[in-house]
Amino acid sequence: MKQAEMIKLGISIGDLNGIGSEIVLKTFDDSRMLDFCTPIIFANSKILNFLKKQYKLSVHLQVIDHPANAVDGKVNVVNVWKENVNINFGEEDPEIGKFAFRSLEAATASLKKDEIDVLVTAPINKATIQSDSFSFPGHTDYLARELGGESLMLMITDNLKVGLLTDHVALKDIANVITPELIIKKIKIIQETLKSDFRVRKPKIAVLGINPHSGDNGLIGKEDEEVLKPTIKRLRDKGDLVFGPYAADSFFGTKNYKNFDAVIASYHDQGLIPFKTLSFGMGVNFTAGLNRVRTSPDHGTAFEIAGKNEANINSFKEAVFKGIEIFKARKEYKDLTENQLQKQGRKI
Template sequence: MKSAENIKVGISIGDLNGIGSEIVLKTFEDNRMLDFCTPVIFASAKTISFLKKKYKMEISFQGVDDASQAIDGKINVVTVWKENPSINFGEEDKKIGQFAFRSLEAATKALKERSIDVLVTAPINKHTIQSEDFKFPGHTDYLAQELNGESLMFMVTDELKVGLLTDHVAVKDVAAAITPQLIESKLNIISKTLQQDFRISKPKIAVLGINPHSGDSGVIGKEDEEVMKPTLEKMRNNGKLVFGPYSADSFFGSGNYKNFDAVVAAYHDQGLIPFKTLSFGKGVNFTAGLDKVRTSPDHGTAYEIAGKNQADHNSFKEAVFKAIDIFRNRKEYMELTSNVLKKQGKKI
């Protein structure tokens, strides 16, 4: 098993007009980070040189042609483009969006080829990155396609973990999207990731209702009575510790979330508003359900402060640490499972 010291952390640079490059460089300006991992940034040596001068950072890096050439104890930069992007902080720019995609594409390829161990993505602009090659609402859906898995947006800190039944779905489409099959699939993903990635042997999961007050017994919508409750009961009968649906308006304020290993929200804002309120700056976005590890900070491009050297890099740093932890936990889980199966005489 790889030690923490040489776990290769691939980094896509995100939207260059946003704060992504700033939080990446601030994270690794602290040389102690190199004791925990080997960073591999997908951009270009010229671009990183320009950015470190812009932010007046005393960092050194090693340019490499391929992630497989990354040197431990160094910040490595894989040159993905030879052009000099015209960086205008705080502005939406389709050309800059394509550099963000090229970085992500190269990093994802390296992840698939195992030239890097994990991927940490800096924020993109979901509008400017759109092209013939990227027609997705965000990183999560793109990576699900590229890494052949059923992805789930899982926002995590040590104290709070929130998963979503639906993520980048319009509110008007949420109820129709939530089916018994979707509920079972997403809860099974969360249960598995809590076991293999977070070392929780018997995860206890709370599920929030779709409608206000979980429908008030059908008075405010019937989805919770007709879809959510029967599905959760079926899963409990099959041994899963899933509970709910709970009324979302009081669940977090009452502290009830502390009684569970994870909380599953019906839609994006129902889960992310309380998550970010309780943990902003410390939260990590983890894409569960894939056979590779990807994390990101819990915020966007923050154009309003881009280029001003004001960005807080703590969420990105947490994303790096979380990716390392998950990689190691999963590796140990797989080895343990493999050993158990061997003892039982079963094929792996």
């Protein structure tokens, strides 16, 4: 890859009391990773050098003052803060949450300005990061506000993609939140991302039911009969390849998911439990629907093993690779679409 083509990959450091810094530094301790992208960590070089020693790593950190000055072939660090940080691995600390937000805020600002091409976020603690500036249930909602667009949490591996109708919604509220409008909106997002980001020409999508056995024809709740089925029919009548609702308890066990380009679950655990069971730590969280590319590992801060040099980097490494792949596919799709419009004599 020519240096001029090197993708600038921004990284927010997450909660420093968790495993985020460990998986970031260990990933780029392997110098071969620098053949694929130019990493830019938004954090503080002093604390990262301390953590590098903690984990007995040899990765060299290149301090830069702006992402535009990132050096290809190096692990670059933009100093987002100058203060000393007191790290206590495994502890919830609102002070550490402030640094997590400052890293995310700086990285997101650079993404908005196209100073970086892709953002990979290390795990945050959703309680300690809360403040007047960040009052969201997670990264996804914050990024949707900052970047614009309708977001959808899409968990991905090479062979499985699971999206969510509702993500961080209390179980008791799910039936009231799922409306025909929400279903159509989320399915449209997943259709567009499959086309532009994953090179799927005619997406085929499965929808999982809300209630056990998809309601058993109304015996176990009316939502599947009254909301999901009519909406899916509307979409199919328009020519969309959308099918369901399928009973969630057997859908993955029978490997029915292999017949579809993506699966959309009604709520968080309905989709994420089977996804994480099948992905074995290789899954990636991708925020579909935004005008920029953001990925993250499919796990949290893992406070129970933080600082013990035991963290598995596979999911974070996959998040890096998937971010790069999606960025390239999206650019290819945009170029192809523009070329087609030009051939048709339409003004772009």
